[in-house]
Amino acid sequence: MIVFKGFMKLVKKNAGIALMYISIFFSISLMVSKNLNTNTDDSFTASELLVTVIDRDQSPLSEALSAHLGETFTLVPLEDKENVLQDALFNRRTQYIIQIPENFQDDFQTGSQELITNKIPDSTNGMYADQTVDAFLNDVRSLNLAGYSLEEACQETKKAASVTADISLISEDTSVFSTYSFIFVYMPYIILCLCCYIPPIVLLAFRKKDLRTRILSAPISSRSQSLQLFLGFALLGLGFWVLNLLFVLAMDGKAFLQSPNVSYYLGNSLCLTLVSLAIAFLISTFLKRDDALSAITNVISLGMCFLCGVFVPLTLLGDSVKKFAQFLPLYWYENNVSLLNKVAITTKSQTLQLYQGFGIQLLFCVALVSIALMVNKRMNVIEK
Incomplete structure (x- = not known):
């Protein structure tokens, strides 16, 4: 497990950048959740x-x-x-x-x-x-x-003015924007930033000539090296996912665990993490210098977050923007989150819509990984 240990050492070396992104996201979440919990009942009473x-x-x-x-x-x-x-x-x-x-x-x-x-x-x-x-x-x-x-x-x-109607809510549309739902709405930003920065910079270090020569001279097969790198990649993504879930539990764990849609939230965020890792793998394939990584990360994370409904709700986006955003994986994540934040119990058609969002995200993941592998293989042939 020499390659895996080296992978984790490089992750530890770049942990400061990860902590910076996490601190910014968590600080903003704390401030916003504090405002959400403030009683702002401005309803009009005649x-x-x-x-x-x-x-x-x-x-x-x-x-x-x-x-x-x-x-x-x-x-x-x-x-x-x-x-x-x-x-x-x-x-x-x-x-x-x-x-x-x-x-x-x-x-x-x-x-x-x-x-x-x-x-x-x-x-x-x-x-x-x-x-x-x-x-x-x-x-x-x-x-x-x-x-x-x-x-x-x-x-x-x-007499007519004194007549009042008894109104009761029979719809299951809760439209409650709780603290945990807010975190899930903005989770793509932190997941993308972490996945698009840490794994590519680690893989870039493994592609450097000196380290690559040492690994090739070691008694480790190429298959074993790839599996160890894949293990490190998967473990890092799982760590980012668990870290965000722990933050959700710390901020609004009781309400989140009592939500009937908790499994859908978990599945949706896991699909998001897989897509983010696939994007990171594709970035690492084209990356040549680590000084360009920060700019690439910001362009991808901020660009998709603005276009796909993370920073601006999908309901406020124009039709042309939403049509374009459908070609991006984050749109389908936010579409699922928007649905989950509106209903307490999903109907059959809504459940089908959620699974459709999961499937499209996973298809994006497969497509991105396939492109990255094809490009990586082509680049290896050119180098040889």
């Missing part, structure tokens, strides 16, 4: 909107409108003075002021009613309050034109 109603008409219609706004929003009573109303709006003691003028009901029946509203500029809350007022008045007008008296129209509109 009752939280502060509304002031100044009713100068005191008619059944104006009282019905005031009552409806009181049931929908939080009423803030204020004195009917312009400076008081302006100060309250400026200091955010109220967010929406509606002034109902005198003879509003009479003007409403003739179609010439006018309401005075004041709200915070460019406020979505104010727009929502405007829509609520318009909807109430439109419903009252429709019922009044249909033959209801104005008082009856107000009562019927109030």
Whole structure:
């Protein structure tokens, strides 16, 4: 196992670069996961909107409108003075002021009613309050034109507004973006960086003339040398894969292990690792100098990560970009991760889609290794 030991010594020698990539990825993951775990519930609640109603008409219609706004929003009573109303709006003691003028009901029946509203500029809350007022008045007008008296129209509109629907979630689409799902989305970057840098630089050292001559002069067959290099390659890739899984377990292990899709996540990431090793093997075949490896690694890892939905979600990519990305293995990894992050329990068609993604990644792996072996054999013939 001389070749294998030499392989591992060279890996140990270049461990600093691997630690740098790992540290960067893990640090970013920690920061993002901290933000994910922060409670950022910004959901809108209508009752939280502060509304002031100044009713100068005191008619059944104006009282019905005031009552409806009181049931929908939080009423803030204020004195009917312009400076008081302006100060309250400026200091955010109220967010929406509606002034109902005198003879509003009479003007409403003739179609010439006018309401005075004041709200915070460019406020979505104010727009929502405007829509609520318009909807109430439109419903009252429709019922009044249909033959209801104005008082009856107000009562019927109030009853209709009080009706609520019971909503329950029956879809299995969870769309929960947990900490472990975030790590799996961005895992291709760290796996590609590690696999495209460490194994090629080790294989490049084995191709140097002095080391190659020593190995050839040793009583080791070419087959044994190849098997030992393959063992080192596989063990290194397995180590990178296990390292990332350990990080997943450390960050969100309980939720990950309880996920019904844990086996699919594992299989998908393993396929990713195999593809990354195949890419690394192809790089090592063409590589001549180690000073170019860093640039090659960055171009391949960053390029595929941007095109295949790692850094930019697939839903935001254009159709032409997605069509091109389908010719890259990372697209099928991210396509599987996107599906797994959306559903808790996969259907038969979704399971078939996942296995299709696994198969395409493995086909990419076989194709890349075949190309690398063909090129390597051709280069050996030329050297001889």
